[in-house]
Amino acid sequence: MAIDTAAAKQQVLDAADALFYERGVQAVGMDAIRTASGVSLKRLYQLFPSKDVLIEAYLDRRNILWETMLNEHVEAKTDPRDRILAVFDFLYDWSQQRDYRGCAFINAFGELGSVSPRVAELALQHKEGFRQALIGLAKAAGAEDPDRLADHLILLSEGAITRSAISGGSDPALRAREAASLILDASLRH
Amino acid sequence: MAIDTAAAKQQVLDAADALFYERGVQAVGMDAIRTASGVSLKRLYQLFPSKDVLIEAYLDRRNILWETMLNEHVEAKTDPRDRILAVFDFLYDWSQQRDYRGCAFINAFGELGSVSPRVAELALQHKEGFRQALIGLAKAAGAEDPDRLADHLILLSEGAITRSAISGGSDPALRAREAASLILDASLRH
DNA sequence: CAGTGCGGAGAACGTACGTTCTCCGCATCT
DNA sequence: AGATGCGGAGAACGTACGTTCTCCGCACTG
Structure with missing residues (x-):
């Protein structure tokens, strides 16, 4: 029963x-969610008692998924500078998905x-989580002022995310990576 | 008559x-627009025959207003580098308005x-207009690769715009200005 | 003064949506 | 087999919205 509930929740969230x-x-x-998930309206409402709750669950899920994907890209690298640039590799990969529509x-x-x-x-909270992750990477790279970096x-990341959404290509992520590289040159110089 | 129509259109658009x-x-x-503008529903629909048309007029107006404000800031400066940084001064001023909600x-x-x-x-189109304006400023500043700059x-601008909207302060614009300055140092070096 | 047409106020219409309710089949328990 | 209660399908309800329609007063024409 509990396991069915969890599975049904997953279907609805998908x-x-x-x-x-x-x-x-x-x-x-x-109703569109009901149709797409194949769950009855009654069940839908007992899993998520209102649309607001469902929206919140949707955003929670997006946040977790986002952090997971980001971490995967970062952890694929060892060099601290590369780990920072991996953020933009992630944005590039993400913006190439066919259903990409920017930041939820x-x-x-x-x-x-x-x-x-x-x-x-x-x-x-989502943006603050991202900020903390970047501060960690900046510190690990030995930045003089990790918060500022x-x-x-x-800023480059958010810019790339929204510009990709509006203009449709993945160029912004590449350009953001370039710009980040320039900024790293200036900020990690000791 | 024509002048009344223009005035009424302006009220509705406001x-x-x-x-x-x-x-x-x-x-x-x-109905909310009708109430706020003080115009009758009949008149509203003869000025803007559908909500879609009104939305389009709203975006047109925002675009013109935005370009005007940007130009005012840019034209207040004469040094090519300052003219580029004026973009971020504009974003700073804009993001300080109490009703600021990011990019329409x-x-x-x-x-x-x-x-x-x-x-x-x-x-x-709006974003492309911004891009062309920046390319012009970059060329005037003697950038090696104006498109890239x-x-x-x-990216920094869009990032500042959306981050200010979500976190509520004007700091992002200041930080974007700093970052832009770093990038200019790297891109205008000859 | 009678007639005419325009503009305003808001009622009305059709639709869509969030949420709840009704009905019914079906599996489980005695 | 008969009773019981859960789950599914979708009807129903209340509300809100985009758009249109009705009614009425009022200014202007002859």
Whole structure:
């Protein structure tokens, strides 16, 4: 029973994730999620008692998935400088997915940030998590001012994420990597 | 008569701009715009025959306003390097407005980009206009590879715009300016 | 003064959505 | 076999929205 519930939750989240990310949160009705997940409406509501809860679960899942993918790219490298640049390799790979639509948190924030404090908070937490990860990488690379370097790298990353979404290619990630390299040259010089 | 129409259009656009930008496009009903603009629903529909048309007019207006504000900041400087950095001064001033909510085009794209080709196109055009402006500034500054430099600067700008929106302060613009300065050091070195 | 047409206020219509309710089959327990 | 309760399908309900329609007052024409 518990295992069925978990499996059903996963099915619903799979469907919700795909639909929310593709069309935006508000544009997707509970009925579309029901149809896509093959679960009954009653069951859907006992798994996620409201759309807000489902949205939150969707964002949680995106956050975890994002961190996982990022870590995989970073941990494939050993050299501290390469580990920083791996962030942009990740963004490149990500932006090449056919269903790529930018950052789910930025999109959700744009839709609901001013009306849903919870969504605004989750977006902030997601970005803060990314910031901490970059600070860690910057420290490991021996940056003089890791916070500052991390902020600079974040700006390039966010820029690449949204520009890829709007213009459709993966070039922005490549360009961001170049720019990051320039900034690393300047910030790791001792 | 024609002048009244123009004035009424302006009133409607003022109201629509404030509401769309603040709450997102889909969350604002025509009735809210009617109430805020003080115009009758009939008149509203004869000025803008559908919500889609109004959204388009809203984005057009944002684009013009944005370019105007950017140009004002850039033209206040004469030194080519300062003119590039003025872009970030503009972003700083903009992000300090109390109702600041990031880039209207990114927000609209997140909501409607996958369902409205027109919105996707307008977002792309807006970003492309920005890109061309930066290329011009980069050329004037004597950059070796103006396109590349412009792309790097765009990434920092977009990053600053969205990060300010989510975390709420103006720090990102300051940090973007610093990073831009580093990149200029590397790209204008001859 | 009677007639005419335009503009405003808001009711009305059709649709879509979030959420709840009804009905019914079916598996399980005695 | 009869009773019981859970799950599925989808109807139903209330609300909100985009858009259109109705009604009415009022300014202007003869």
